[in-house]
Amino acid sequence: MSEKPIQREESFGYDRKTIDYIRNAAAHGLYEIRGMGAKRQLPSFDDLVFLGASLSRYALEGYREKCSTKTILGTRFAKKPIELDIPITIAGMSFGSLSANVKEALGRAATEVGTSTTTGDGGMTPEERQSSKTLVYQCLPSRYGFNPDDVRRADAIEVVIGQGAKPGGGGMLLGQKVSARVAGMRTLPEGIDQRSACRHPDWTGPDDLAIKIQELREMTDWEKPIYVKVGATRVFNDVKLAVHSGADVVVVDGMQGGTAATQTCFIEHIGIPTLAAVRQAVHALEDLDMKGKVQLIVSGGIRTGPDVAKALAMGADAVAIGQGVLIALGCNHHSYFQDGEHRIASADYSALGTAPGFCHHCHTGKCPVGITTQDAMLEQRLTPEVGARHLKNYLKTLNMELTTIARACGKQNVHHLEREDLVALTIEAAAMAHVPLAGTSWIPGVTGGM
Amino acid sequence: MDGLNFDLTEIPLRTVNDFLHKEAPGQGVKKVTIANPDGAHNIAVGLDFAVEVEVIGHAGYYAGGMNKAASITVTGSAGTGVAENMMSGRVHVKGFASNGAGASMHGGLLVIDGDAGLRCGISLKGGDIVVGGSVGSFSAFMAQAGRMVICGDAGDALGDSLYEAVLYVKGKIKSLGADAQIEPMGEADLKTVKDLLAAAGMNHDPKDFKRVASARSLYHWNADANQEY
Numbered sequence: 001m002s003e004k005p006i007q008r009e010e011s012f013g014y015d016r017k018t019i020d021y022i023r024n025a026a027a028h029g030l031y032e033i034r035g036m037g038a039k040r041q042l043p044s045f046d047d048l049v050f051l052g053a054s055l056s057r058y059a060l061e062g063y064r065e066k067c068s069t070k071t072i073l074g075t076r077f078a079k080k081p082i083e084l085d086i087p088i089t090i091a092g093m094s095f096g097s098l099s100a101n102v103k104e105a106l107g108r109a110a111t112e113v114g115t116s117t118t119t120g121d122g123g124m125t126p127e128e129r130q131s132s133k134t135l136v137y138q139c140l141p142s143r144y145g146f147n148p149d150d151v152r153r154a155d156a157i158e159v160v161i162g163q164g165a166k167p168g169g170g171g172m173l174l175g176q177k178v179s180a181r182v183a184g185m186r187t188l189p190e191g192i193d194q195r196s197a198c199r200h201p202d203w204t205g206p207d208d209l210a211i212k213i214q215e216l217r218e219m220t221d222w223e224k225p226i227y228v229k230v231g232a233t234r235v236f237n238d239v240k241l242a243v244h245s246g247a248d249v250v251v252v253d254g255m256q257g258g259t260a261a262t263q264t265c266f267i268e269h270i271g272i273p274t275l276a277a278v279r280q281a282v283h284a285l286e287d288l289d290m291k292g293k294v295q296l297i298v299s300g301g302i303r304t305g306p307d308v309a310k311a312l313a314m315g316a317d318a319v320a321i322g323q324g325v326l327i328a329l330g331c332n333h334h335s336y337f338q339d340g341e342h343r344i345a346s347a348d349y350s351a352l353g354t355a356p357g358f359c360h361h362c363h364t365g366k367c368p369v370g371i372t373t374q375d376a377m378l379e380q381r382l383t384p385e386v387g388a389r390h391l392k393n394y395l396k397t398l399n400m401e402l403t404t405i406a407r408a409c410g411k412q413n414v415h416h417l418e419r420e421d422l423v424a425l426t427i428e429a430a431a432m433a434h435v436p437l438a439g440t441s442w443i444p445g446v447t448g449g450m
Numbered sequence: 451m452d453g454l455n456f457d458l459t460e461i462p463l464r465t466v467n468d469f470l471h472k473e474a475p476g477q478g479v480k481k482v483t484i485a486n487p488d489g490a491h492n493i494a495v496g497l498d499f500a501v502e503v504e505v506i507g508h509a510g511y512y513a514g515g516m517n518k519a520a521s522i523t524v525t526g527s528a529g530t531g532v533a534e535n536m537m538s539g540r541v542h543v544k545g546f547a548s549n550g551a552g553a554s555m556h557g558g559l560l561v562i563d564g565d566a567g568l569r570c571g572i573s574l575k576g577g578d579i580v581v582g583g584s585v586g587s588f589s590a591f592m593a594q595a596g597r598m599v600i601c602g603d604a605g606d607a608l609g610d611s612l613y614e615a616v617l618y619v620k621g622k623i624k625s626l627g628a629d630a631q632i633e634p635m636g637e638a639d640l641k642t643v644k645d646l647l648a649a650a651g652m653n654h655d656p657k658d659f660k661r662v663a664s665a666r667s668l669y670h671w672n673a674d675a676n677q678e679y
Binding site for chain 1: 518
């Protein structure tokens with residue numbers, strides 16, 4: 001007797017992922033909170049390619065001819081602008097979401113390659129100040145751990161309006177990561193589920209922000225550059241308002257930007273892709289005739305040297321990397337290095353209900369490779385020395401790729417890369433980036449014909 | 451050097467702040483008077499030594515912001531964010547204070563003789579605020595530590611999402627915010643109110659005050675909180 005065939009037509013609208021979501025919601029009555037950035041496929045820098053030199057452009061020899069990567073940020077008002085050797089910076093990530101060892105590793109690596117690192121929600125740790133030659137100090141809505149001594153100790157100040165993973169939302173740090181030290185720095189009870197405010201406590205709009213920025217300048221005697229960071233949504237307007245408010249540098253964080261704990265509905269459904277954001281940001285600066293006067297840092301899903309090169313060609317002055325940096329440190333790796341040997345972490349991933357390559361469980365504080373944790377045992381799985389070595393290699397690789405691409409496009413300076421060097425592989429990317437579809441002169445929404 | 455007088459109609463505020471940061475601490479300056487502020491923003495921000503500053507008139511935003519150790523008096527009213535993020539010392543507003551007075555203060559004492567606007571003591575992280583008059587809505591929102599004494603009334607949503615800060619209110623409370631609750635006054639509370647009123651130079655009977663603190667029901671996410679966090 002033959003068995004009845006099993007019907008395997010999966011619903012598009014109610015696929016297995018959606019069914020799981022509804023079942024979880026029904027079981028728990030709470031939204032999902034997780035780490036990492038958007039997992040869905042988005043238009044990205046992968047959808048652009050460079051037009052290398054040929055007869056119409058003159059290439060530079062790939063390994064010998066000079067190609068400058070020097071980057072200066074904060075030239076508008078600050079007496080002491082930030083000078084970096086490379087245009088690749090470390091994005092703001094908090095002590096609390098990351099261990100103290102990781103923060104120190106970021107500082108060490110950044111210092112070795114001549115770039116900056118950034119504090120996060122929860123304040124500045126002595127380890128990161130000591131290890132970071134150039135440290136950007138974030139002024140966030142929560143003001144956890146924010147104090148004037150650290151403002152004076154910082155090299156630049158970043159007023160955070162929003163984050164690409166959650167524009168319009170405040171941060172969160174679940175109780176298992178609110179250790180005694182974290183709680184002490186944030187003036188909170190140990191072990192509670194910490195909520196960060198989504199709005200600043202002492203100003204409410206761009207006119208107020210202008211005065212807030214002046215306060216920060218007055219108290220630091222106009223020495224330090226002031227950055228303003230926005231999560232990518234209405235980028236054209238937000239960048240203009242940030243400039244009007246007096247920012248020296250605007251940081252635009254696209255929706256691929258990572259997080260250690262955010263509602264999935266935020267991560268996947270609020271904000272716009274970095275590719276779209278960078279174009280709008282540059283357009284805003286050009287519209288104000290402030291391109292080159294106010295610098296632009298782009299973040300959110302910058303992973304590779306080509307990503308950096310494309311962001312710069314689109315008009316960014318520098319990029320900031322968070323998630324890619326953590327992966328360089330060992331995030332989602334199957335093993336970690338401790339006491340002179342590689343140790344397999346698969347069982348710890350399994351205990352979290354995940355596996356290497358799929359983990360987004362930063363919010364649990366049980367990071368199998370010791371990065372996004374406050375657990376005294378787990379954090380020993382990443383020492384500052386080992387982390388800094390890997391991160392330095394990663395940043396050097398990105399910079400080598402960046403200069404290789406710039407030379408191939410005939411540029412002696414990576415900041416000479418331009419939109420004219422790019423074409424798009426998809427109509428969506430062409431429309432978002434305002435570069436022609438490859439093989440055509442067509443920019444959807446800008447030029448009429450093919 | 452005992453006293454110095456600055457007239458903001460004659461000298462830019464930036465020069466005054468720069469002097470207070472760089473030269474005044476080393477010169478042993480004990481008292482500074484700032485005349486004709488005319489609502490200027492950011493007066494005496496970021497001070498880092500024990501000095502007495504008297505602002506004669508009205509100040510704009512962030513007067514005495516991020517203060518450490520200094521004692522700053524505004525004889526008129528103060529704009530948004532007076533004494534914001536103060537670490538220590540004292541700021542005294544003899545008139546009224548606008549929104550966000552004492553926002554994210556970590557320490558020190560803020561005294562406001564008159565009323566304070568919206569969000570007084572928002573994100574308070576320590577220190578004490580004494581308001582002679584009333585406070586606006588959402589005061590002490592997400593206040594984490596420290597104490598507030600309100601001699602007048604409080605607006606809507608007082609102490610919304612409180613952590614460990616404690617509020618004392620003499621007058622009417624229009625409404626409490628999520629997780630804030632009225633609790634009995636104990637002996638320690640009466641002494642606290644008495645001491646803070648004395649420090650502020652105000653005269654009220656501590657027994658007339660109500661204590662407001664966190665019910666601590668929002669410290670952990672749960673499905674039954676009805677989104678009140």
